[in-house]
Amino acid sequence: MKLDAPVTGGPCWAELGTPDLAAARRFYTRLFGWRPETDPRREAGGRTIARLGDAAVAALTPLHRPSQPVAWHVSFAVADADTTGREVTAAGGVLLAGPADVSDAGRLAVAEDPTGAVFQVWQAGTFPGAGLFNAPGSLGWVELLTRGPERAAAFYTGVFGWSAGGSRPYTRWSVGGADFGGMVAMDEKFPHEVPAHWLPYFAVRDVEDAAAVATRAGGTVLMEPVSVPDGPRIAVLRDPQGAMFGVHRADGWT
Structure with a gap:
């Protein structure tokens, strides 16, 4: 993506x-x-910050309730989580949790868009988000998969001020002129x-190589490596516990 640091409206954390x-x-x-650093406090439940060098790049957290799906969650930076929460509900989304303070690190809310996709918003305190983007091992792109692309486009452009470019089946998201992600219209090829x-x-x-390493480590390749037109080589993987994520050739979307 064309962002190299967290900016308001853009993805800031996974x-x-x-x-x-x-x-x-x-x-x-x-x-x-990654170099994992686990919070030793009992109340943290084993929450782990993954680092590359000194840069925080992602978090690994325990499930908070039995019904919580095993999944990666994307956070978007906002200036005011409470204001964004109200905008989410006004635009047809649902607040699932928060906004709530996370010590002095920031303020977090978990939301669901009108098409059912869950995301997080993050108002930075002492922690702005990832300290590295686009380098091997760090976040480089985020993608929404949805069966309601028109509703999703109206929601996210209204709440976050994104621009939606390109055309079906693939839309590109940008903020301030910088591409950071895309949207796939889910069709009958996706299981119900x-x-x-x-x-x-x-x-x-x-x-x-990443797909092979993931497989040897107990993961699964859901989409074999493929070259995207006007984009990088990508693959979609699933970890041994069931969480899906993608990989792309470094610098392919910058």
């Missing part, structure tokens, strides 16, 4: 909710070379039970 933090740490460290969702893509040096 966070995994998983039932097995130890297994997730092993899998993603092997795949991306797969809901609308946000999919983070992490940059890698070699997509085929």
